[in-house]
Amino acid sequence: MKGSKNMENFFDHMEEHEDVNMIKLEVNIDDISSEWLGYTMDKLLKEGANDVFYVPIFMKKNRPAYMMQVLCDQKILENIKRIIFEETTTLGIRYYPVTVHRLGRRFVERKTPWGVVKIKQGIYNGQIVQESPEYEDCKNIADRHQIPLKKIYDYVWKKGYKGKET
Amino acid sequence: MKGSKNMENFFDHMEEHEDVNMIKLEVNIDDISSEWLGYTMDKLLKEGANDVFYVPIFMKKNRPAYMMQVLCDQKILENIKRIIFEETTTLGIRYYPVTVHRLGRRFVERKTPWGVVKIKQGIYNGQIVQESPEYEDCKNIADRHQIPLKKIYDYVWKKGYKGKET
Amino acid sequence: MKGSKNMENFFDHMEEHEDVNMIKLEVNIDDISSEWLGYTMDKLLKEGANDVFYVPIFMKKNRPAYMMQVLCDQKILENIKRIIFEETTTLGIRYYPVTVHRLGRRFVERKTPWGVVKIKQGIYNGQIVQESPEYEDCKNIADRHQIPLKKIYDYVWKKGYKGKET
Amino acid sequence: MKGSKNMENFFDHMEEHEDVNMIKLEVNIDDISSEWLGYTMDKLLKEGANDVFYVPIFMKKNRPAYMMQVLCDQKILENIKRIIFEETTTLGIRYYPVTVHRLGRRFVERKTPWGVVKIKQGIYNGQIVQESPEYEDCKNIADRHQIPLKKIYDYVWKKGYKGKET
Amino acid sequence: MKGSKNMENFFDHMEEHEDVNMIKLEVNIDDISSEWLGYTMDKLLKEGANDVFYVPIFMKKNRPAYMMQVLCDQKILENIKRIIFEETTTLGIRYYPVTVHRLGRRFVERKTPWGVVKIKQGIYNGQIVQESPEYEDCKNIADRHQIPLKKIYDYVWKKGYKGKET
Amino acid sequence: MKGSKNMENFFDHMEEHEDVNMIKLEVNIDDISSEWLGYTMDKLLKEGANDVFYVPIFMKKNRPAYMMQVLCDQKILENIKRIIFEETTTLGIRYYPVTVHRLGRRFVERKTPWGVVKIKQGIYNGQIVQESPEYEDCKNIADRHQIPLKKIYDYVWKKGYKGKET
Numbered sequence: 001m002k003g004s005k006n007m008e009n010f011f012d013h014m015e016e017h018e019d020v021n022m023i024k025l026e027v028n029i030d031d032i033s034s035e036w037l038g039y040t041m042d043k044l045l046k047e048g049a050n051d052v053f054y055v056p057i058f059m060k061k062n063r064p065a066y067m068m069q070v071l072c073d074q075k076i077l078e079n080i081k082r083i084i085f086e087e088t089t090t091l092g093i094r095y096y097p098v099t100v101h102r103l104g105r106r107f108v109e110r111k112t113p114w115g116v117v118k119i120k121q122g123i124y125n126g127q128i129v130q131e132s133p134e135y136e137d138c139k140n141i142a143d144r145h146q147i148p149l150k151k152i153y154d155y156v157w158k159k160g161y162k163g164k165e166t
Numbered sequence: 167m168k169g170s171k172n173m174e175n176f177f178d179h180m181e182e183h184e185d186v187n188m189i190k191l192e193v194n195i196d197d198i199s200s201e202w203l204g205y206t207m208d209k210l211l212k213e214g215a216n217d218v219f220y221v222p223i224f225m226k227k228n229r230p231a232y233m234m235q236v237l238c239d240q241k242i243l244e245n246i247k248r249i250i251f252e253e254t255t256t257l258g259i260r261y262y263p264v265t266v267h268r269l270g271r272r273f274v275e276r277k278t279p280w281g282v283v284k285i286k287q288g289i290y291n292g293q294i295v296q297e298s299p300e301y302e303d304c305k306n307i308a309d310r311h312q313i314p315l316k317k318i319y320d321y322v323w324k325k326g327y328k329g330k331e332t
Numbered sequence: 333m334k335g336s337k338n339m340e341n342f343f344d345h346m347e348e349h350e351d352v353n354m355i356k357l358e359v360n361i362d363d364i365s366s367e368w369l370g371y372t373m374d375k376l377l378k379e380g381a382n383d384v385f386y387v388p389i390f391m392k393k394n395r396p397a398y399m400m401q402v403l404c405d406q407k408i409l410e411n412i413k414r415i416i417f418e419e420t421t422t423l424g425i426r427y428y429p430v431t432v433h434r435l436g437r438r439f440v441e442r443k444t445p446w447g448v449v450k451i452k453q454g455i456y457n458g459q460i461v462q463e464s465p466e467y468e469d470c471k472n473i474a475d476r477h478q479i480p481l482k483k484i485y486d487y488v489w490k491k492g493y494k495g496k497e498t
Numbered sequence: 499m500k501g502s503k504n505m506e507n508f509f510d511h512m513e514e515h516e517d518v519n520m521i522k523l524e525v526n527i528d529d530i531s532s533e534w535l536g537y538t539m540d541k542l543l544k545e546g547a548n549d550v551f552y553v554p555i556f557m558k559k560n561r562p563a564y565m566m567q568v569l570c571d572q573k574i575l576e577n578i579k580r581i582i583f584e585e586t587t588t589l590g591i592r593y594y595p596v597t598v599h600r601l602g603r604r605f606v607e608r609k610t611p612w613g614v615v616k617i618k619q620g621i622y623n624g625q626i627v628q629e630s631p632e633y634e635d636c637k638n639i640a641d642r643h644q645i646p647l648k649k650i651y652d653y654v655w656k657k658g659y660k661g662k663e664t
Numbered sequence: 665m666k667g668s669k670n671m672e673n674f675f676d677h678m679e680e681h682e683d684v685n686m687i688k689l690e691v692n693i694d695d696i697s698s699e700w701l702g703y704t705m706d707k708l709l710k711e712g713a714n715d716v717f718y719v720p721i722f723m724k725k726n727r728p729a730y731m732m733q734v735l736c737d738q739k740i741l742e743n744i745k746r747i748i749f750e751e752t753t754t755l756g757i758r759y760y761p762v763t764v765h766r767l768g769r770r771f772v773e774r775k776t777p778w779g780v781v782k783i784k785q786g787i788y789n790g791q792i793v794q795e796s797p798e799y800e801d802c803k804n805i806a807d808r809h810q811i812p813l814k815k816i817y818d819y820v821w822k823k824g825y826k827g828k829e830t
Numbered sequence: 831m832k833g834s835k836n837m838e839n840f841f842d843h844m845e846e847h848e849d850v851n852m853i854k855l856e857v858n859i860d861d862i863s864s865e866w867l868g869y870t871m872d873k874l875l876k877e878g879a880n881d882v883f884y885v886p887i888f889m890k891k892n893r894p895a896y897m898m899q900v901l902c903d904q905k906i907l908e909n910i911k912r913i914i915f916e917e918t919t920t921l922g923i924r925y926y927p928v929t930v931h932r933l934g935r936r937f938v939e940r941k942t943p944w945g946v947v948k949i950k951q952g953i954y955n956g957q958i959v960q961e962s963p964e965y966e967d968c969k970n971i972a973d974r975h976q977i978p979l980k981k982i983y984d985y986v987w988k989k990g991y992k993g994k995e996t
Contacts, residue, residue, distance in 0.1 A: 026264075031365040033365070053557045059217075081267060089814070096263065139703060202481055227633075251622045259598070260599075314418045315372075377890060386887060389718060390717060392709060394558065417793050437921065454921045462920075464861060532694040533727060637869060758852065759928065
């Protein structure tokens, strides 16, 4: 957050803010194949949903089922509902507004012996409260060099946070 | 939705709509027997709740518990709360309004070698996006004729959707 | 356990024992409707399975699924497998032997103002370590007399355990 | 609720009410150790949160995760958010208002051969609909006297509810 | 199962059998990021594990956690254990032998207006008890032609099972 | 594993081994308060069980329930069963033998500005494959110095693994 270091490069950041335009949708699903649920999750994320996840629930008539939850901006609410009605067997979708408080985000780059790894920093009230290596970058290195994913994360963490490099 | 076919009979339908009078209630339950939870679910559904289901949760003091969720129209909110307070051991119920977008519904009948099966169709923007055989009808046939439930569904699906009969 | 009391009647008991003939079956289900799972559970219990239950699991390709577990005596293993293959879409069933240590069981009857309730006692090393009212009896009274199920249990518990009647 | 009995002492009660100032917060957590989640739960409860619990969820990229839910009064919303951002790795928190209907509460004391146990009563529309022994009191007696926790509860229940002492 | 039809082509089958060489491994994971769990699942499946899945569990010290379960042939047990120890933070793995009863498998091809879909059939005691379209084939068609996945399955089912084509 | 460093001290280690004397016990619990389950978990761990955890399951008659699983050495099997029968309401316990492959364990100490933190290392085939700070040590420092738990872990990780100190 101070000056850039030679091991790090700033290339993106987003301000901390409260988003009052978010919607949470919920659908109870008890007569659909799980294969379709994996497919529907992908389609909703491609459409622009912020998040999609499944919660195990127990419904009437001894039905073990899942509740699908979707977070999206109200601007795309109709598209999201359309995809849910077209790809699942549900006859109803419930939804309600939620506020989302998002931290400021910034990406820095860290060099490792195997390539560059992006670090995502979370900024709260002007302070960095989070730092975590980007999963996709670590995964690519692990796959390419046949090194346990754990070790890539180790190296990145070891190189320090908040400027405390060794 | 078009004309009736000789294999099918229309006898009911409900318009697509957005219901803004729905309430979602939530209760965390950590000191009650599961036997009572099965009983309470039935009682709430008989009272007119649209849906009742259980979600596994992990509470403080290492308590594996369940959150009961109930969907109901605000008109019966007080009755629903009364039943929950009388039948469970909870000391508090939280609730909030939700909007429910329901598809238009229509029932058609399909003849099978073993009897009639009702099909429920879901209509979105004037199009049929869902069709599924009514579980209770399929179950009765399966029990009566000692045929795997799977086979009853197979037969009904085979006979086609959206008018594509063989 | 001592003598019978005028409020209680003995009419059944089963010895504590270790059963070495039990089998646990497990099936991962990710392409079947939950409606069928409720149906299959009933069918397996009717066939003589000791217990059937569902566990939420997360499978590959982002599939939220369920593992069905069945407990049965090895004598009916083939029938149980047949029902699972016929009623679900699974292509494989895994199973292994388990030992079950069962408490001695005895039923006593307790009179209440609304009728008789059976109490099931569990006996371990000759001592009663459990007592619980039979759910079905309590439920019938609750339904018939429109009394919260909780209150039926309260009355029965109040009347004491292990002979400590008031 | 009538007069005090010699076996019981009244020493506290809170009126039944509807609380419209409550907030429910939700955080999806998929890159944090469970060790930290147990720690964060304690910290939030110490800060004044009414309740904290975890729900299993299945997220994208085959990530089995947990949703942490927190109930708190809107007065401490900022403090609660601060703790979540500082102690977990989340980059966003979603929240929305909920209404909580709380029963009237009253504590009575009951003497047992091993010491005093507080009973918490729940009052709905002027009627006692709940009574349950305080867990901490029963636990202390069980630990101190090496008696199964079950037996402490048995004794307390046997001594009656709503004044029906034997 | 008898003769081939012009709409179907046989190209593979596997006999029904009981496999007595299978191992089930279990690992309780409470101090690892979910990101790594998704990665580990992939790696184990690439290595030859028959199945990998996650079960939500609640551990001591209020830790919401996951149990990873792996099914594999005993021949690759050591490789599977090695991957688990290298990619996760666990200090121990428990495992035990299980028997797996697998149905006979056969693939047939079905032509659709959009391309060929493989159907997997399950054979039990010489009878076809299962038929389900291969997910990957249906998914590819759905993606390529922008048709809801549901409709691809509908078409395939409609075309019949066990030779009952329309 | 090589020589000791001035920042680290060796004081304990346990050899990698396969334990063939372990038992897994399972109990389905559907008529007991969650308060008791937290209590029972503690009691079993005090008695010497290696691990105790809860799995959400869905049982017959619409009962959301939990399966308690316990890992213990066969030497204490009878004690463990006794506690389960005395503290829960179950009438039966199922169990079976499992093999547990445990990594070699070694503790090293690392100095931090706030005190000493023990690191637990896991050794597989003579190699260190794991290292993680002891939770209790990190927690104590976090509580005492009012520092987020995350930061204590950060510092310890930064100081390196496998001898790569800065």
